[in-house]
Amino acid sequence: MYKSPANNNELDHLISLLSKIPGLGPRSARRAALQLIKKKDSLMRPLSSALASVAENVHPCAICSNLDVENPCHICDSTKRDRSIICAIEDVSDLWALERSGSFRGLYHVIGGTLSALDGVSPSDLNINSLMDRAGDPNLKEVIIATNATVDGQTTAHYITEQLKDFDIIVSRLAHGVPIGGELDYLDDGTLTTALNSRRPF
Amino acid sequence: MYKSPANNNELDHLISLLSKIPGLGPRSARRAALQLIKKKDSLMRPLSSALASVAENVHPCAICSNLDVENPCHICDSTKRDRSIICAIEDVSDLWALERSGSFRGLYHVIGGTLSALDGVSPSDLNINSLMDRAGDPNLKEVIIATNATVDGQTTAHYITEQLKDFDIIVSRLAHGVPIGGELDYLDDGTLTTALNSRRPF
Secondary structure (H helix, E strand, O other), X not given: OOOOOOXXXXXXXXXXXXXXXXXXXXXXXXHHHHHHHHOHHHHHHHHHHHHHXXXXXXXXXXXXXXXXXXXXXXXXXXXXXXXXXXXXXXXXXXXXXXXXXXXXXXXXXXXXXXXXXXOOEOHHHOOOHXXXXXXXXXXXOEEEEOOOOOHHHHHHHHHHHHHHOOOOOEEEEOOOOOOOOOOHHHOOHHHHHHXXXXXXXX | OOOOOOOOHHHHHHHHHHOOOOOOOHHXXXXXXXXXXXXHHHHHHHHHHHHHHHHHHOEEOOOOOOEEOOOOOOOOOOOOOEEEEEEEEOOHHHHHHHHHHOOOOEEEEEOOOOOEOOOOXXXXXXXXXXXXXXXXXXXXXXXXXXXXXXXXXXXXXXHHHHHHOOOOOEXXXXXXXXXXXXXXXXXXXXHHHHHHHOOOOO
């Protein structure tokens, strides 16, 4: 029999909601609830308002599906970005990772996941049609497909490449190889084989 | 240089608050924020209201410092609990653990932490004086000191025992020994020694 920890509807409800946040299980949700109550004014109330405000104001960009308070998002709307190149990524977190690296100055397109026969995700469930619409833009020169290097990610990349082949644009993908700072001894065979096959002159 | 992931004040603010929840670091806070936005109606808005409502309505019980919407809490207020025995625990999470076990029907007293010279926690920072007040109740027969089996927990237990020795009550503590389901081979030496020294006839 499940026993509610607090025997107290409001607290139990909070704990059950907290335990649905990815990264928090039932035990850490209980710890989190107690910590939040100890920090009512510095954390609990601000978090409550921040959640309400983000729920109200943050929406996917109509062009690239990035999350922002503005629509189009600040990247699609920026005059400083290179509009001739689009990087297609699986999720907004991948967009953030690329922005943190500071190495890409083009536009993005958030696919919203990967194709998956197992989970029943078909191309119509993803933002692929909207990418095709953008591919028709005469200013566009290149689409970088930066899906994850997983089986589903690569399947999705192949599908998108296939769809883009009728457009007069370059379709590229990220390089695979040894991570910077990585030691060969710790790398898996697949990465090592790819790094060897894709070797480049010094 | 720290780069804000979302480049978007509201989302960045939410992520920085989420990363202060124990159990969530910066990366899992970002993942949590994205999941919450995907589940706006089923999780994000309910969580926002639950946080606000608990912040408003849940307070420490004036008698035992348990957290409840009522004051005194539902345990102190219950007619079904044994009022002759008080179990003193470090934190509300310990109270919840004992309540889940269903094996204790007395009252509680939440100490609110442990004495610690290192962290500068003195007896006046804890709910020890209020325990002494309750110890004067003529109906009280026993206080179980159930602080954690850590150095600080045991120091606190000794201090409380010392303070309670002038009262005409039994002061007891939890048994130490082999956990139920535990294998001897995996136990630390301290527990094994204690279990051996506290052996009981079959």
